[in-house]
Amino acid sequence: MRGEREGGFLATLGAMALRTSYLLPLTSYLFLLTACEGTLPPLRGKAEVGRDAYAVFVGGSGTSSDLYAVRGDGGPAIPLTYTPVAELAPALSPNGWAVAFLRARSLRDSTPATVWLLNLLSGADRELRLPKGAGTPRQVGWSRDGGSLVVQAAGGLYRLDAPPAKPEPRPVPEAKRAAAESSLAVLLGDPVFARVVPCQTAGELCVAGDSGAPGFLARGAQQAVRWGPDSVALLIGEKVEIRPLGRGRPRRLTWSQLPENPRQLTYFEGVGGER
16 A cells, blocks of 8 residues: 555656746856876766766765765765765766765864766866855765856855855855756656655655645655656665656666765766666
């Protein structure tokens, strides 16, 4: 019964096309960073950056975690970073060329302290500094056109221009908060018609549209991830279950050689890529 309830609700949502006013139009942009000496493209020979579908996730202990990737059609986990400090909360850019993430400051603390950007084309990374007084960063996301990043910090919400522009971080004005916050949400459909939100019952995820009460999505899932325009993925323990928003059966991502405690998935759907 529960599976029927979940699948039926997703199928209903898949037929909806609720108008959204908080999203920015999708445009193309150029992101080129100079490769640091000695760096190599971390996905070289594994996936074609910006074309193949792939996910990036966190693996490892609380105080010593790294970023890993896996192809959209499954396979072994691919290490992306090798730092001794914790790396957390990755967010892939809309064109798949870069991943923004948070990095801890010391070996003894897993609390995010800085915002970083890893160029998947070159292997180079760089810190994106927040203004003084911004406080601890908690989450990072991209605008739909890829032209800027949004950082939720203890001191508020900030927008930074994406490379090759200078970041120039600035607070998000109240009138533009809705658009900025959508960069941090799990949005479903294309055009977007709903988002994933916590249910009132702890440990459950729901789907909320522009109107009506949220509908039940899943119980016991650590996270929901947008998996292209027509699916949502659920991370349940070490399993990734991919559910279509309309008709169709759920499927599992077959991944292997996983690090300890895989978590915090982000996904790039590829160009005509695998889902």
